Amino acid sequence: MLDYAQSHAPNPEPEVRLAVLLLTLRAARAGTGNITGRDLTGWLPGDAEKVLHRLVGADWLRLPHTVAETMASQPEDPTAFTVPTLLPEHPRPFAFGKTTRARISGWAQKVVGDRKIRKKKLGAATRLLALYTAARTCPDGRLGPAEDGGLPLDRAAAFSTLPPEQIAEHASLLVAADRLTEAEADTAAGTLWGQLSECVLALGGLL
Numbered sequence: 001m002l003d004y005a006q007s008h009a010p011n012p013e014p015e016v017r018l019a020v021l022l023l024t025l026r027a028a029r030a031g032t033g034n035i036t037g038r039d040l041t042g043w044l045p046g047d048a049e050k051v052l053h054r055l056v057g058a059d060w061l062r063l064p065h066t067v068a069e070t071m072a073s074q075p076e077d078p079t080a081f082t083v084p085t086l087l088p089e090h091p092r093p094f095a096f097g098k099t100t101r102a103r104i105s106g107w108a109q110k111v112v113g114d115r116k117i118r119k120k121k122l123g124a125a126t127r128l129l130a131l132y133t134a135a136r137t138c139p140d141g142r143l144g145p146a147e148d149g150g151l152p153l154d155r156a157a158a159f160s161t162l163p164p165e166q167i168a169e170h171a172s173l174l175v176a177a178d179r180l181t182e183a184e185a186d187t188a189a190g191t192l193w194g195q196l197s198e199c200v201l202a203l204g205g206l207l
Contacts, residue, residue: 001021001028001094001104002021002131002132002135002159004024004094005017005020005021005024006158006159008020008024008060008085009060010054010055010058010060011054011058012161013051013124013161014123014124014125014127014128014160014161014162015044015047015050015051015124016051016054016055017124017128017161018043018044018112018124018127018128019040019043019044019048019051019052019055020055020060021108021128021131022043022105022109022112023035023055023061023081023083024083024086025101025104025105025108026081026105027081027082027083027086028086028094028096028101029094029096029097029098029101030086030087030088031082031083031085031086031087031088031090032080032083032087033080033081033083034080034081035070035073035078035079035081036073036074036075036078036079037070037071037072037073037074038074038075040052040070040071041071042113042118043112043127044124045118045121047124048071049067049068049071052067052070052071053067059084060083060084060085061081061082061083062081062082062084063079063081063082064079064080064081065079107134107203108131110203111127111130111131111134111200111203112127112130112131114177114179114200116177116179117130117179120173120176120177122173122174122177125160125161125162126160126170126173126174128159128160128161129156129159129160129162129167129170129171129174130174130179132151132159132160133151133156133171133174133179133180133192133194133196134179134196134200134203134204134205135205136151136205137196137205138204139204141195141196141198141201141204142194142195142196143192143193143194143195143196144191144193149193150186150189150191150192150193151191151192152190152191152192153167153185153186153187153190153191153192154190156192164185164187164190167185167192168183168184168185168187171183171184171185171192171194178197178199178200179196179197179200180194180195180196180197181194181195181196181197181198182194182195183195
């Protein structure tokens with residue numbers, strides 16, 4: 001799912017990629033889903049309306065109303081949206097069922113919408129790094145597969161739309177938000193080392 005969002009976002013801005021990932025998760029099975037203004041402002045505070053305009057303009061996303069009306073939609077009357085490339089007449093990129101889709105979508109929203117992340121006002125690139133690190137952990141919360149440890153710095157940077165030399169800075173923001181207990185980007189070895197904090201250990205992807 002992370003790879004799909006990275007390769008199918010219509011432009012490489014972190015805000016667009018984050019929206020593409022979260023909207024894809026909602027529409028993964030049938031190409032359609034529901035969204036509210038609260039969802040969008042929670043994911044992309046200050047940027048949601050601009051990002052919606054870009055996705056609609058690129059025809060990645062189709063809305064039955066204007067962007068402004070979508071931003072004003074409430075939980076009792078959400079906006080139905082369509083992702084054309086995920087409609088059933090196209091090849092299916094995902095094989096999971098309804099329950100799995102809901103679980104993955106809920107996981108992603110917990111990772112990017114955590115209270116501490118919102119309180120720290122972390123940007124889209126940092127939230128993407130939070131998703132990338134949470135998805136690739138050992139059972140004990142260490143980043144990377146158990147036999148090796150650590151994550152390739154260039155891959156984490158590419159997904160997060162960051163230069164590799166900025167990963168350490170954004171990882172430290174995740175430490176401050178209590179998403180990681182420690183983080184070290186070893187640029188010489190090309191590896192990001194770290195450990196999920198206890199409060200988010202259950203969100204680890206368990207490689």
